[in-house]
Structure formats: C-alpha cells, structure tokens
Amino acid sequence: MKVAIIGSGLGGLLTAAFLSKKGYEVEIFEKLRFYGGRFTSLKYKGFQISTGALHMIPHGKRGPLGILLKKVGANVEIVDSKPEGELLYGDKSDRSDERIEVRSSVFPLGSKIKFFKWLLKYRMFRSDPYMDKYEKELDELSRKFLKSFLGWSLSIQSSEIKFSKLLAIYRNVVKYNGPGIPIGGCKAVVDSLVEIIKSNEGNIFLKNPVKGLKIENGMIKKLEVKEGWEEFDIFISNIGHEATGKLLGEKYSDEEESRGIKYSISIDRPFIGHTGVLFTLNCEKISGMNEVTNADPSLAPQGKHFLQAHQPLKDVTRVEEEIRSGLEELKLLLKGYDYEILAIQSYFNGWPVNRMMSGRDIGYKTPYSNLFVVGDGAKGDDIEVDGIALGIAEMLEAEFDERIGL
Ligand SMILES: Cc1cc2nc3c(=O)[nH]c(=O)nc-3n(C[C@H](O)[C@H](O)[C@H](O)COP(=O)(O)OP(=O)(O)OC[C@H]3O[C@@H](n4cnc5c(N)ncnc54)[C@H](O)[C@@H]3O)c2cc1C
Incomplete structure (x- = not known):
C-alpha cells in the first residue's frame, strides 16, 4: 500500500x-x-539553534512520545529533568536563594483547596470556565506560577484555557511526570x-x-x-x-494559533545550573528558561552554555516592542553574567508555537x-x-x- x-x-x-x-x-x-x-535545529556558531521547540519533551522518556520512540526502535536517549522546575521569585533575580523547587508543598493550602472546589464544581455541575475567571481566587505565588506555566508550555494566557483542559495537563504531569531533554x-x-x-x-x-x-x-x-x-x-x-x-x-x-518569541543565548557559566525549567515569576514578559547544556554539553561549543528563554506573543503588530521589553528583562535577569544573544525568533502566521x-x-x-x-x-x-x-x-x-x- x-x-x-x-x-x-x-x-x-x-x-x-x-x-x-x-x-x-x-x-x-x-x-x-x-x-x-x-x-x-540548525547549527550556528557551534550552537544547535532550534527551528521551534526548546529542545524539551514535556514528559521526558516516560511520556507518550518517549514510549512511541521506544516502540518504533528510535535510537534516542532522553534525560529526565531534575528538578522538573524551579520558581524564580522576588526581585534580585540572580540570587539562588530566591529560587524554589516546584513541588505541591510550596503552594499555599488555600489555593489547593480552591482547586479541589473547582474540581468538584466541574464534576457535579460541569462548570468549566476559562481560567481567568478562577485565577483571581488564587494567592499571588500560585497565580504567578499559572501565568508563567501557561506562557512557557503553551504560549497562552489564562483567558485562553478552560479549567477542564488545565486539569487534563495536571493529570498528565501526575501520570508521566515532568520534562526531559533528548541528547x-x-x-x-x-x-x-x-x-x-x-x-x-x-x-x-x-x-x-x-x-x-x-x-x-x-x-x-x-x-x-x-x-x-x-x-x-x-x-x-x-x-x-x-x-x-x-x-x-x-x-x-x-485554526487559532498561539504565538511566541524565543531567545537563544550563549552564556559563559551556568545561569540555571540544572536540567529543569526555570519559571520566571518575577518577569512580566519572559515566562521561563531552560539551559539544555546541563543535560547535553554538545548542544553548545566547548566552554559555553546554551540558555533559551520563551515569551508568549499576543499581538503580532507589536513584535518589535515585545522583543525590546523581553530583552530588557533578560538584561536584569542575567546581570553579572557574560552572555550573547545568538538568535531572536518569533513564531506566528503559519510557523507558530501551536497551530491550534x-x-x-x-x-x-x-x-x-x-x-x-x-x-x-x-x-x-x-x-x-x-x-x-x-x-x-x-x-x-x-x-x-x-x-x-x-
Ligand atoms: C518557540 C517554540 C517552542 C516550543 N517548545 C517546545 C518544546 O520545548 N517541547 C515540545 O514538545 N514542543 C515545543 N514546541 C512545539 C513543537 O515544536 C511543535 O508542536 C511540533 O514541532 C510540531 O510538529 P508537527 O508534527 O505539527 O510538524 P511541523 O513542525 O508543523 O512541520 C510541518 C512540516 O510541513 C511542511 N509543509 C508545510 N506545508 C507543506 C506543503 N504544502 N507541502 C510539503 N510540506 C509542507 C513544513 O515545512 C514543515 O516542515 C515549541 C514550538 C515553538 C515554536
């Protein structure tokens, strides 16, 4: 056939x-x-600059893609992220003591109770609003994490995802765990x-x-x-x-695409220092970063690290302004580090973050x-x-x- x-x-x-x-x-x-x-990816100055994805697989080797790659006999090694994620919270962004590992225990009990209340409403009355309706009820840390997570993983805002869809993502994270980086x-x-x-x-x-x-x-x-x-x-x-x-x-x-901007950065010493995602809760524009050379140094030339930052993009008429704001945030985040922006790529109009x-x-x-x-x-x-x-x-x-x- x-x-x-x-x-x-x-x-x-x-x-x-x-x-x-x-x-x-x-x-x-x-x-x-x-x-x-x-x-x-395409090689530039010895770095593997990707055509889109941030060199990450959402559920690492245990997730649906990891399973299918194994079944089809693909010769791919995936390093599961450890920690899965960290929250960068506070103003002095380069101080490691202001980072908190993402774990259920870091989120206040009040917000967890809210989540179960929404779950009950969904189960009993099929109440399924967009998340902007619910997020106001959350404490500040949980609200900022939601914004950062949606921006990093899906390039969307809370007004663009229903509770039931967020619940499905949460269930998959519980089932398969967090991300991984293919070598x-x-x-x-x-x-x-x-x-x-x-x-x-x-x-x-x-x-x-x-x-x-x-x-x-x-x-x-x-x-x-x-x-x-x-x-x-x-x-x-x-x-x-x-x-x-x-x-x-x-x-x-x-189709209604989701759009974004990606920054590929060469840095002389590790900024993140691990294989997970750094959710930048202290930023307005940049939602998260990863440093894939902590899993695979071959993605950068010897002696360099490869940092990527992601920013959701809502309005395609404001790409340049958005990039300027994103770069300002990166400057603050990376204060004290020797770095070079290798590429700034925007994704929309047929080459988006998500087509749907x-x-x-x-x-x-x-x-x-x-x-x-x-x-x-x-x-x-x-x-x-x-x-x-x-x-x-x-x-x-x-x-x-x-x-x-x-
Ligand atoms: C900035 C950014 C970050 C992302 N980060 C991640 C991440 O870390 N992890 C993750 O899992 N996902 C990530 N994604 C999403 C992921 O990259 C996409 O979901 C995935 O690559 C899409 O694959 P696809 O199979 O839909 O094919 P596509 O990548 O959409 O490929 C379609 C192909 O069809 C070709 N084509 C189009 N029209 C024609 C035609 N008429 N004839 C022949 N060929 C045609 C195109 O040239 C293209 O090569 C990210 C995306 C972006 C943009």
Whole structure:
C-alpha cells in the first residue's frame, strides 16, 4: 500500500517510521530544504539553534512520545529533568536563594483547596470556565506560577484555557511526570526517525511542496508535487487541518494559533545550573528558561552554555516592542553574567508555537476516509510533542491496527 505524507515535521516522521516499518511504501514530501519542521535545529556558531521547540519533551522518556520512540526502535536517549522546575521569585533575580523547587508543598493550602472546589464544581455541575475567571481566587505565588506555566508550555494566557483542559495537563504531569531533554536536541529525535524510514525503503523528497489533492469517487486519489500528479492509497497530512483543506480548495476548519518569541543565548557559566525549567515569576514578559547544556554539553561549543528563554506573543503588530521589553528583562535577569544573544525568533502566521491553541485540537479525522491529519492541530489529550504522539497512536490503532500492533 502506498502512503503519501505531506510535511516532514515530527508528526509526519513519527507516523512514517511506524508505517514504513510495517511494510507500507512511504513517500514524504517536504516543502523546505530540511526535514523536522519546528522540531529540529540548525547549527550556528557551534550552537544547535532550534527551528521551534526548546529542545524539551514535556514528559521526558516516560511520556507518550518517549514510549512511541521506544516502540518504533528510535535510537534516542532522553534525560529526565531534575528538578522538573524551579520558581524564580522576588526581585534580585540572580540570587539562588530566591529560587524554589516546584513541588505541591510550596503552594499555599488555600489555593489547593480552591482547586479541589473547582474540581468538584466541574464534576457535579460541569462548570468549566476559562481560567481567568478562577485565577483571581488564587494567592499571588500560585497565580504567578499559572501565568508563567501557561506562557512557557503553551504560549497562552489564562483567558485562553478552560479549567477542564488545565486539569487534563495536571493529570498528565501526575501520570508521566515532568520534562526531559533528548541528547542531541530535537534534531537527534527526527534524525533517528529518518534513519528508520530510510532503512525501510521510505523516501523523503525535500524542496518538494504538495500543491494540491485530487478527489475521485469521494476518496483522495492523487497529490500534486514538482513532478506532477502522483497516485497513492492513503494520504497523511502533517500541515494542520486548515492547510490540508486548502489543498482541496475546501475549508473544513479554522485554526487559532498561539504565538511566541524565543531567545537563544550563549552564556559563559551556568545561569540555571540544572536540567529543569526555570519559571520566571518575577518577569512580566519572559515566562521561563531552560539551559539544555546541563543535560547535553554538545548542544553548545566547548566552554559555553546554551540558555533559551520563551515569551508568549499576543499581538503580532507589536513584535518589535515585545522583543525590546523581553530583552530588557533578560538584561536584569542575567546581570553579572557574560552572555550573547545568538538568535531572536518569533513564531506566528503559519510557523507558530501551536497551530491550534492548546486544548482545541480536533483529532486526526477529515471528511475523507483515506486522508488523515497528524501533528499539531490533531493532538491527543496532552501538550506539545507528547500530544502529537498521542494523536498518532490513536490514529494508528483505529485506522491501521492489525498491521501496526502498537
Ligand atoms: C518557540 C517554540 C517552542 C516550543 N517548545 C517546545 C518544546 O520545548 N517541547 C515540545 O514538545 N514542543 C515545543 N514546541 C512545539 C513543537 O515544536 C511543535 O508542536 C511540533 O514541532 C510540531 O510538529 P508537527 O508534527 O505539527 O510538524 P511541523 O513542525 O508543523 O512541520 C510541518 C512540516 O510541513 C511542511 N509543509 C508545510 N506545508 C507543506 C506543503 N504544502 N507541502 C510539503 N510540506 C509542507 C513544513 O515545512 C514543515 O516542515 C515549541 C514550538 C515553538 C515554536
């Protein structure tokens, strides 16, 4: 059976690895000159500057992506973060005694009781408001952590996520634990998937955008690439529902992206000093940072550390102002450190943080029985690449089960 995959992001490659391993003839078409989409990196001054992701997997090796990578035989080592996170709280930001490890015990009992009250209201009356309604009831530390967590993990504000979706994230953290860093960064993950695909005679065609899809008798029959129209049995799109619809001249979904700004920083000595996330509660713009060289020094040249900071972006007409404010905060945070900003990347308009704001993904199905969507926009009930893995597992089990055997 011939399978065409549109786009070589993490979702397309992970799906292709499973299908090629099970004997499907897989061909991947990618419009750019590199594969991996927003989950790979390009080398600059010896640093692995990522095309999107902060070189982190939300639930490390124990999460849905870690599990699927193992099942498909990908040769990836993931270092689970320790501590999972720390709160930077207070004004004198570079003093380590103002950092608190993220643990349930650091949050005041009053706010925990509030959380259980909301849970009860949700269970009994299906009361499910957006979190901006509830956050006012929280103490200052919990409120600032919520803002920082949503900004770092999802690039959204409390007014953009319902209680039930936050609850799902909380449950997944309890179930799978916190983040991890793949050795070699995002690129190592996609490289290992490509190795599997190629060893199973799958093909990847770079600089070859898919321009259209053709329907015959209610099914997708062909796709248009550089070489002309080509026929396949199954079509898997890794470009989101909206762009997939456009290939058919149809509109079957509106996506509402979440946007952000990422700063890649070279620093002479560790600022964070561990493999977890530093939630910057003392900042207005920057929501968090990580220092991936504490897990894998090879992500930077010898003697340097690689710090990344993330800032959510609400209004695309204010990108430059937002960057100026973000840089001011970084200057305060990194006072006394020798550092260099290597790259400032903004993410919106088709290359966002999330194509579909977290919690609003609409699954892998399309109106056509042989066309499926994987990746961001078709995530399962988890965040970022772990959500992508869950969406793929669901599709493989439901549509390909006897042959895939997940
Ligand atoms: C700043 C930032 C930080 C992030 N941090 C993290 C993190 O630390 N951890 C995490 O888990 N997630 C993170 N994410 C999210 C994560 O990067 C994405 O969820 C994930 O990479 C999306 O993968 P995907 O499968 O949807 O494919 P995409 O990466 O969206 O890839 C789609 C591919 O399709 C190609 N394409 C598009 N149109 C066509 C066409 N017509 N024909 C052929 N090819 C086409 C594109 O060029 C691209 O290569 C972050 C994202 C950003 C932007």
